[in-house]
Amino acid sequence: MEITSVGIVGAGQMGNGIAHVFALAGFDVLMTDISQDALDKAVALIDRNLDRQLSRGKISEEDKAAALKRIRTTLKLTDLGQTDLIIEAATERETVKQAIFEDLQPHLKPTTILTSNTSSISITRLASRTDRPEKFMGFHFMNPVPVMQLVELIRGIATDDATYQAMLKVVEKLGKTAASAEDFPAFIVNRILMPMINEAVYTLYEGVGNVRSIDESLKLGANHPMGPLELADFIGLDTCLAIMNVLHEGLADTKYRPCPLLTKYVEAGWLGRKTSRGFYDYRGEVPVPTR
Numbered sequence: 001m002e003i004t005s006v007g008i009v010g011a012g013q014m015g016n017g018i019a020h021v022f023a024l025a026g027f028d029v030l031m032t033d034i035s036q037d038a039l040d041k042a043v044a045l046i047d048r049n050l051d052r053q054l055s056r057g058k059i060s061e062e063d064k065a066a067a068l069k070r071i072r073t074t075l076k077l078t079d080l081g082q083t084d085l086i087i088e089a090a091t092e093r094e095t096v097k098q099a100i101f102e103d104l105q106p107h108l109k110p111t112t113i114l115t116s117n118t119s120s121i122s123i124t125r126l127a128s129r130t131d132r133p134e135k136f137m138g139f140h141f142m143n144p145v146p147v148m149q150l151v152e153l154i155r156g157i158a159t160d161d162a163t164y165q166a167m168l169k170v171v172e173k174l175g176k177t178a179a180s181a182e183d184f185p186a187f188i189v190n191r192i193l194m195p196m197i198n199e200a201v202y203t204l205y206e207g208v209g210n211v212r213s214i215d216e217s218l219k220l221g222a223n224h225p226m227g228p229l230e231l232a233d234f235i236g237l238d239t240c241l242a243i244m245n246v247l248h249e250g251l252a253d254t255k256y257r258p259c260p261l262l263t264k265y266v267e268a269g270w271l272g273r274k275t276s277r278g279f280y281d282y283r284g285e286v287p288v289p290t291r
């Protein structure tokens with residue numbers, strides 16, 4: 001069955017980026033969130049990010065207008081039931097994701113494929129709570145979605161080949177590159193990236209460097225486009241901590257112990273760019289290190 005429509009749950013930074021790339025690739029998009037404010041902000045951001053691509057000659061005025069026309073929003077999760085593909089991109093918490101799939105289930109077409117953009121949580125476990133574990137996959141985009149080429153595809157233990165092949169076709173239609181990862185905590189990218197970010201926070205915690213020197217070191221010394229603390233702020237410190245907890249609990253190895261300083265920032269509500277404060281304070285003209 002050809003996939004032409006997608007339902008996106010969660011209109012945060014990932015949800016809006018995913019809606020953006022699907023609409024540009026010609027899919028009909030229906031996006032939901034628990035707040036109207038999040039939906040309005042997401043649509044405004046997609047408009048701005050399409051403008052960036054327009055001003056750089058990557059898309060035309062017609063492409064932009066057509067993409068925006070393909071995006072609809074709703075506050076009712078169950079409206080998404082008639083779409084061909086569900087992409088869950090809500091907060092990185094297993095209970096939240098489980099509840100979303102549970103609530104959606106009675107309203108789904110029998111053919112609808114379910115996916116989660118989770119950064120770390122077991123696909124097999126999420127799938128096992130639904131009526132279609134064979135049609136369930138991890139579909140992990142990278143941030144910022146319109147810019148990053150990679151999508152991780154993660155099969156749960158029960159995912160069938162027809163579902164995997166259908167998702168490969170979707171990735172191809174988006175013009176992105178798929179990497180297949182096995183279903184173990186945090187898959188490939190975050191298994192490697194997140195311990196590096198956590199180590200950068202330990203480096204700060206132990207006073208080996210400050211925010212600026214740590215970020216400069218990795219940017220100028222290892223050619224990373226962003227320093228690890230700047231990247232953590234960009235991803236969201238709550239998401240970074242959630243991923244470290246999944247690694248720590250799922251692999252039972254102390255090398256994944258989340259840095260207490262990362263926990264403290266999250267407890268303060270200093271979640272990075274999305275709350276205007278994290279390892280940097282973004283409330284002024286230029287970001288200022290908070291340590």
Ligand SMILES: CC(=O)CC(=O)SCCNC(=O)CCNC(=O)[C@H](O)C(C)(C)COP(=O)(O)OP(=O)(O)OC[C@H]1O[C@@H](n2cnc3c(N)ncnc32)[C@H](O)[C@@H]1OP(=O)(O)O
Nearest residue numbers: 049052053056119141142143144146147189190225226235
């Ligand atoms: C946590 C997880 O589960 C998984 C993850 O996602 S891990 C995070 C993965 N992401 C990264 O590691 C990102 C690392 N950072 C970068 O690659 C770069 O800093 C960046 C691409 C984000 C920004 O690059 P930059 O050169 O500093 O900024 P900027 O010049 O504004 O942007 C570069 C290009 O991207 C475009 N761009 C940036 N953000 C965009 C967006 N949201 N939408 C559309 N276009 C965007 C810009 O228009 C620009 O386009 P051109 O190349 O055509 O000029």
Ligand SMILES: NC(=O)C1=CN([C@@H]2O[C@H](COP(=O)(O)OP(=O)(O)OC[C@H]3O[C@@H](n4cnc5c(N)ncnc54)[C@H](OP(=O)(O)O)[C@@H]3O)[C@@H](O)[C@H]2O)C=CC1
Nearest residue numbers: 010012013014033034038089090091092118119141143235
């Ligand atoms: N940030 C990143 O770099 C990446 C994140 N991911 C993954 O993508 C997912 C989303 O992350 P991200 O976009 O950064 O997070 P955000 O915090 O930016 O957005 C999450 C959104 O989901 C909403 N939400 C929460 N619960 C529900 C619900 N029950 N139904 C509908 N919407 C809900 C939130 O609303 P509210 O704010 O009101 O709670 C918020 O708008 C996570 O699983 C994360 O691990 C994957 C790749 C990269």
